[in-house]
Amino acid sequence: MKKILSMVLVSALGGIFTLSAYKIFIEENHSNLVTTTETQPVLLPTTKVNNTIRPYEAPDFSLAAENTVNAVVHVKNVTLSSGQMTFQDFFYGRSSQRTQVGTGSGVIINADGYIITNNHVIKNAQELSVTMNNNKTYTAELVGADSKNDIALLKINADEELPFVTFADSDNVKIGEWVLAVGNPFNLTSTVTAGIISAKSRDLSGTSSQSFIQTDAAVNPGNSGGALVNTKGELVGINTAISSQTGSYIGYSFAVPSNIARKVIEDILEYGNVQNGILGIQGGALNSAIAEKIGVNETEGVYIDSVVEGSGADKAGLKEGDIIKEIDNIKVSKFSDLTGHLSAKRPDDVVNLKLLRDGSTENIAVTLAKNDTFNMPLVGRIKNATRSDLKPFNLKNGVKIIQLNGEYAQYWKNNGISEGSIITTINDTKVNTVDDVQSILKQRTPHESLRIELINTNGERERFNFR
Structure with missing residues (x-):
C-alpha cells in the first residue's frame, strides 16, 4: 500500500513539474514570438528614413555643366597702349604704341550669336575675337556697352545655330542655392566650379549703386563675363568681380544678376542705350x-x-x-x-x-x-529745368543745379553760385537737357577748356573758364 501511495505521489509531483516547465519555457516563449512578429512592420520605415538623406547630398552638376560650357566663350581683347615712359623715351622720343591682349569670358544668349560679357573685358578694344568650346574662333563686333552695370553686348556671325544659355529670374534665387561658375580663368578654357549663393544685393562701391549676387564658387582673373548658372543650367548672373588682397580668389566672388544684365542688353538692342x-x-x-x-x-x-x-x-x-x-x-x-x-x-x-x-x-x-539728373564734374548734380524753373529768369533753355559738388561748393558760393542757378551754355553750346550736357562733355577733348555760362539765383549772368 505504501508503495502505491509513493508512486502516486511521485506521479503527481512529476505532473506538476511538467506543467510548470511548459508554462515557464514553452508557453511564454510562444508569446514572445508572436510579439516579435507583430512588431516587425515597425522596422520597415528604417529604409525610408535612410532615403531622406538624399536631398542633402550635393546635386549632380554634370548636365548643367555640359550644356553651359558649350555656350561660354573665351573673349580676347586687343588694345593699343603707350605703356610707361622708359629712359630711352627721354632721348629718342616716345615710342610707338604697343599691342596688348586681354582675356575674359562671354556667354552666348541666343542662337544668332549675341554674346554678353563685362564692359571691363572689352574696354578700349581695337580688335575683339571669341573662341568657342570646340576651338572655333570668330571676329566679334561690339554692339553696345553700359559701364555703370559693367555689361557689354557682342555679336558674332556663324554659319550654324549656336548653343546658348537661357535666362533665369535672379530675383528668385535663394541664399544657399547651388550654382556653377563657368569661364576661362588664367586662359584655362571651359572651367567649371561649384558653390552656393552666399548673399544677395551686395554693394562694393559704398554708394549703394551696386547690387551683386555673392557666391563662393571659385572665380579668378579670366572668369569675368562668364556664366553663373543654377542646377538647371539657367543663367542667374554674369561673373564680374572678386574681392581679394592678392588679385586671386580667396573665398567669394560677385556677379551681376541676370535680370539686370538682360534688361541692359534689351535696352541696347532696342534703344541703343540703357533706359534708367x-x-x-x-x-x-x-x-x-x-x-x-x-x-x-x-x-x-x-x-x-x-x-x-x-x-x-x-x-x-x-x-x-x-x-x-x-x-x-x-x-x-x-x-x-x-x-x-x-x-x-x-x-x-x-x-x-x-x-x-x-x-x-x-x-x-x-x-x-x-533719369533727368546728372552728376556734372566740378559743378554737382543737375536736372532738366522745368518751365517754372526758367520763367523767373525769362529763360528758354537751361539745366538746374540741385546740389553743388561737395569739393567745390565753397568756391561756387564765393562766386555767387548756389543751388537753383541755371546753366545755359557749355563750351559755347546751348543746353536744354542733361543729355545735352553729357553729349558736350563726351565730345570735349582732354586738353580743351571747360567754359560754363550760368544765371545765378539773383538773375545775374556769370561765366567761368576751367582749364
Whole structure:
C-alpha cells in the first residue's frame, strides 16, 4: 500500500513539474514570438528614413555643366597702349604704341550669336575675337556697352545655330542655392566650379549703386563675363568681380544678376542705350544708430530723407520720413535691395511699395520716371529745368543745379553760385537737357577748356573758364 501511495505521489509531483516547465519555457516563449512578429512592420520605415538623406547630398552638376560650357566663350581683347615712359623715351622720343591682349569670358544668349560679357573685358578694344568650346574662333563686333552695370553686348556671325544659355529670374534665387561658375580663368578654357549663393544685393562701391549676387564658387582673373548658372543650367548672373588682397580668389566672388544684365542688353538692342527708371528719392538704409537718430524703432528698410521734385515718388505722394519695407513684394533691408530691383526697370514701369508712415503700413504704386539728373564734374548734380524753373529768369533753355559738388561748393558760393542757378551754355553750346550736357562733355577733348555760362539765383549772368 505504501508503495502505491509513493508512486502516486511521485506521479503527481512529476505532473506538476511538467506543467510548470511548459508554462515557464514553452508557453511564454510562444508569446514572445508572436510579439516579435507583430512588431516587425515597425522596422520597415528604417529604409525610408535612410532615403531622406538624399536631398542633402550635393546635386549632380554634370548636365548643367555640359550644356553651359558649350555656350561660354573665351573673349580676347586687343588694345593699343603707350605703356610707361622708359629712359630711352627721354632721348629718342616716345615710342610707338604697343599691342596688348586681354582675356575674359562671354556667354552666348541666343542662337544668332549675341554674346554678353563685362564692359571691363572689352574696354578700349581695337580688335575683339571669341573662341568657342570646340576651338572655333570668330571676329566679334561690339554692339553696345553700359559701364555703370559693367555689361557689354557682342555679336558674332556663324554659319550654324549656336548653343546658348537661357535666362533665369535672379530675383528668385535663394541664399544657399547651388550654382556653377563657368569661364576661362588664367586662359584655362571651359572651367567649371561649384558653390552656393552666399548673399544677395551686395554693394562694393559704398554708394549703394551696386547690387551683386555673392557666391563662393571659385572665380579668378579670366572668369569675368562668364556664366553663373543654377542646377538647371539657367543663367542667374554674369561673373564680374572678386574681392581679394592678392588679385586671386580667396573665398567669394560677385556677379551681376541676370535680370539686370538682360534688361541692359534689351535696352541696347532696342534703344541703343540703357533706359534708367528712377524712383526719385534720397535717403539711406536703416540701422540701430540711424533709427535712434531719427527717432524710429525700425532697423531694416530705406528711410526717405527727401523726395525729388516732379519725380514719380513726388507724384505718388511719398514723403520725407517714410520707410520703404518692400518693393514688388521683395523685402528691402538695405538700399542696395532697392537699387538692385530698380536697375531692372525702365521709365514708365510701375513698382509697388510697402512703406511705414507714422507707424502705419501703406501700399503705394509709383510710376518710374526717366533719369533727368546728372552728376556734372566740378559743378554737382543737375536736372532738366522745368518751365517754372526758367520763367523767373525769362529763360528758354537751361539745366538746374540741385546740389553743388561737395569739393567745390565753397568756391561756387564765393562766386555767387548756389543751388537753383541755371546753366545755359557749355563750351559755347546751348543746353536744354542733361543729355545735352553729357553729349558736350563726351565730345570735349582732354586738353580743351571747360567754359560754363550760368544765371545765378539773383538773375545775374556769370561765366567761368576751367582749364
